[in-house]
Amino acid sequence: MLVKYRLVFAFILFSLSSCFVIENTFTGLPPGKWRAVLKLEPKQITPNPKGQPLPEKLNLKFEEVTAGELPFNFEVIYENETDFYIEIRNGEERIRLDDIVMGRDPRTAKDTILIDIPIFDSYFKGIYEENLIEGTWVVRNREEYIIPFVARFGQDHRFTTLRKDPVMDLSGKWKTFFEVDTDNPLPAIGEFQQDGNHLLGTFRTETGDYRFLEGTVQADKLYLSCFDGSHAFLFEGKIQPDSTIIGIFRSGKHYKTIWEAQLDPTFTLADPDSLTSMKEGEQSISFSFPDAEGNIISLSDKRFENKPKIIQLMGTWCPNCWDETKFLIDYIQEYSPEGIEFLALAFEKYRDKDRALRAIDTYQKRMNLPYPILWAGFHEKAEALEALPMLRNIDAFPTLIFLDRNNQVVKIHSGFNGPATSKYDEFVSDFNKTVQSLAIAQ
Structure with a gap:
């Protein structure tokens, strides 16, 4: 289903967090590239009851970006004069969103847009003014899971427009551990491809991968993010003098941990065919x-x-x-x-x-x-x-x-x-x- 460039008044949208009436007709989103930012709120990050070292106590400062902001890019694409969809971009990945409704909310008298992501049971709701959308991203299958966002038309950078010379090329495979501030760090392999300041990659773990990450290297800092409608991943890292990396990983507003990595093409994870097994004496499945x-x-x-x-x-x-x-x-x-x-x-x-x-x-x-x-x-x-x-x-x-x-x-x-x-x-x-x-x- 494609959004209509001009919508007939008096259309009642189904309830998301609340319902509103679509009335009046007006022009849709301008076509082209947009930059969005999810504002992850530090006060809602998982607490630290064990008193383990937190990133802010490790002198990890990322001055090229605004702390706690997860950027991603999307493009508004018109198929004809009236029908358009949104395409989220994470590296090589393209995610099409076409459940879009625009109209005037009679309670606020403001032009409002709703972008539904039914596959992952989440949606964006925001106020549209000129070349700006401001609102919230809501995940239905999590209790009270709401993250503020803002999107601006005409911006194509992901983290920053700066072009600081990288101190090294990060391309390759990196032995990585997440939750290094706990008793049981989680192993992973970082796979990075760097071209100048531009950085692509992912992390492989023993339970899955972190999908398509995109970002930048600025001097001795790296930044990567991914948003796909479910995952909201933000990685920040600092390259140490010995060429290792220490950084912060956030997943949405609910999880924050420290990660460390060192270049090691020989590092391996457990065989995925060996991790899950049957109980002794069991040979068949039934359900x-x-x-x-x-x-x-x-x-x-x-x-x-x-x-x-x-x-x-x-x-x-x-x-x-x-x-x-x-x-x-x-x-x-x-x-x-x-x-x-x-x-x-x-x-x-x-x-x-x-x-x-x-x-x-x-x-x-x-x-x-x-x-x-x-x-x-x-x-x-x-x-x-x-x-x-x-x-x-x-x-x-x-x-x-x-x-x-x-x-x-x-x-x-x-x-x-x-x-x-x-x-x-x-x-x-x-x-x-x-x-x-x-x-x-x-």
Whole structure:
């Protein structure tokens, strides 16, 4: 659905945080490039009860940017004289948003825009004046999760217009640890590509990747960000005299930690096929869960009898799951693997059944999925494990479980190295080999 450049008055928008009446007609957003900033509020960052060293106590100052501001870029594109959509840009990634409504809010008498992101259950609501939009980004599946934002037309830079000479080229693979201020730092690999001041990259972890990051290197500082409608990632780092990096990572307004990295092309993470396993004595998978229409689907149903199966553990809120889902859709469309059934189990951020099923229904229709999604429960991993008690652990969304025709587990692959990573092609190759082995065994 495309937004209309001129809207007829008296259209009533469905309720987001509250509803308002669209009245009067007026011109839509100007076409071209925009720069947006999410204002992450430090006072709402996760507290520090253990008294661990915080970034502000480590003399980490990032004077090239405004503290706590996460920038991203988008473009307004017109398909004809009246219809336009918004395209978010993160490095090579392009995310199309076309659920847009503009009009005058009678309560404020101001021109208002609503940009819905139904795949990830979030939206922007803002006041539009001249070449400026100011408002909030709201995530529906989090309680009271509201972040102020401002967007300006005609700006194309991400963090800064400065061009300070970088002290080094960061291109390469970096051994990284997050939460270094805790007893259990989390390993990762930073993959960076630098061209002058421009910096692209991602971080691979044992549960997934941080998708498409884009930013800049200014002297001895680096800045990276990503916004995709769900993730709101901000990385800031300072290059030390010994060429290591120490920095701050924020995820939205709810999480903030310290990270460290050093250039090390030999560093590796755990094998994703080894992270999730079955309990001792268990060999097969079984379950019964409702689909988006409330129908109970079971692996014992006739449609699944004597067929190999690929089970995706995922959540509609999860961008890594979104990347993997797009891969699975493309794979099915290209290869049409005969006799192999695909099925997704969604672990949602809603405990309420009706809201969870609506989120799944929206996701399935928007993605035009060729396989069913079942509601398996809440997204907390401990509760997810209760839904599949034959598993020893669930460490990542997404996770793929490959079953033979007798529902015996052939392989479990945790996490997803998506198209932003150097390991994506390796994942595709391994997936193809596993599916071929299932087909041959059939």
